[in-house]
Amino acid sequence: MSSRKYARTACAAALAALSFGAQAQISGGSVKIGVLTDLSGTYSDLAGSGAVLATKMAIDDFIANEKPSFKIEMVSADHQNKADIASNKAREWIERENVDTVTELVTTSTALAVMKVAKEKDRVVIMNGPASTPITNEQCNDVSVHYTYDTYALANGTAKAVTTQGGKSWFFLTADYAFGHALEKDSSAVVLANGGKIIGSVRHPFPGSDFSSFLLKAQASGAQVIGLANAGADTTNAIKQAAEFGITPKQSLAGLLMFITDIHSLGLKPTQGMYLTEGFYWDRTDETRAWSKRFFDKQKKMPTMVQAGQYSSIYHYLRAVKAAGTDDTSKVMAMMKKTPINDFFAKNGQIREDGRMVHDMYLMQVKKPADSKYPWDYYTIKATIPAADAFQPLALSRCPLIKK
């Protein structure tokens, strides 16, 4: 072999090795995202297929805008709101299909179960649907991101607003599982801190359909405010039945976790005037409108905060993978925490050490039917709750990762 030819071959080999080296940083040659959500049950409208669509939109947009050198794949499955199904699926995805991140995970129990599997297998978990604060407190770990909202932020928005506006005595109607308990606990703390008092509470089986017995108890308590520490169909049925039994408007209802899909399904008549806290509203800025209209064209429904947060978090994750040049969990997590989030969903959002993504939240009031001018025109934004106030401060964190 002539020296020139040898040099050429050596160069080619070196280049090949280099490019192989760059490829090898991405395990299995592609970044694989597993969307594990409720595709058939009570939370499937607020997360479900809309969350899968948002993930797909994020992947497509990322490929078009950032032209990554790696392949991106997505798989999705229905966890049926059951922790065992969720952890088994996550384990199967990670072990057999080399999934890099398991994401969405509406329902606290499924999220906590998958967080354990992911920690053991060293994979990233990005949660948008679940709400409970234990995710970033007692149960926190270094592979998890809690992105869209949590029960602390909800309480801090709705419970605070209602209490400071004169709703001083509260009775809670609480879904009897981890999420309901967390929401009641966080909301009670906010009510007490703002000079209110808790008269009582009742825990109802989840899911339920007839709430009249519980509502009558709440009515008999004489509390000014009935706090609904539940979600989805439980909340909508409770609101509907409260109106039927003449409980509202004598006593007011506070929906501590409500989504735009719930308002859409109930209509404005029984929900008008209610306060609620969300991390996203489609009709807030030109940017949110533009993205939401793209979503609407495909889904025929406006996005919930979970679905918008799902897009934002997956885009952020992919950007971190590109910037880190690897899908290695600790390196990607470090990059995600280091990079602020600036998109239609959040401005100067930041993922903290405990995995909590902090960003502004919004206190909304549901419009009167006469004030709603066009389809999905449901909210008036009453206040922006700045990121620093919306979420639990790190100083109060019970997360073992936080050094005090």
Next chain:
Amino acid sequence: MEIFGISTALLGSQLLVGLINGSFYAILSLGLAIIFGLLNIINFCHGAQYMMGAFVAWIALTRFGINYWVALIAAPLIVGIVGVLIERLMLRRLYKLDHLYGLLLTFGLALIFEGIFRDQFGISGESYEVPELLSGGVNLGFMFLPIYRGWVIIASLTVCFGTWYMIERTKLGAYLRAGTENSAMVQALGINVPLLITFTYGYGVALAAFAGVLAAPIFQVNPLMGSNLIIVVFAVVVIGGMGSIMGSILTGLGLGLIEGLTRVFYPEASSVVVFVIMVIVLLLRPAGLFGKS
């Protein structure tokens, strides 16, 4: 006045709410009991047929402007016709086989129906307004009773006892009962037994749909509304005695009351109390309270 720390007013109101729920249980378990008693089919898609009744009423109102009162007749008819088709095309082939086959087939059908409605309408549910004539409520002193709920008790109990009367006290009912005891003999007397059976299944399904229309203004009309209820209703049928007509009505009402009381004294147990009773009854009287062993 208080009983065990609970005011009598609250207790009275919970008993009334229990009675309202009980009348839903009664009408649903009645349909199941008729179908089981006369066809030997464990109709697992009863919950889905209840849901379909509610959806047909909602679609009739929102798409065609057909009001509640018409829907109360039309929805059970339409869903009943779907039931007749199911009986003619599918169930008929299974009568000679074990109960289990009917149960599996109807369970599969329930999943298919729920899936179709979920795909079409999503899960958050749709609102159905209380008809104007029945809106508002009356103050009973110890509670505010929505007029609509009072109507639910009256409507469902009337239909329940009317059905009982038809089966136990009329000639048509006598043919039905005889047809299931000894179909060859009854057929020899010139009575069309297969047609009677088809009618029976259709009627049982129509009862479920009727309950669905009654439920529509109370609950969000939701594809899963039946599956949340059906397990409790099955427990009611088992406690009452599979196939016993009066047993299912009385047990439905009674269990509604017991569930209401549990919600006052220990709400966390309200979703399991029916099953606790079912276990006790099965241990002491395996044929159920009103069943023939």
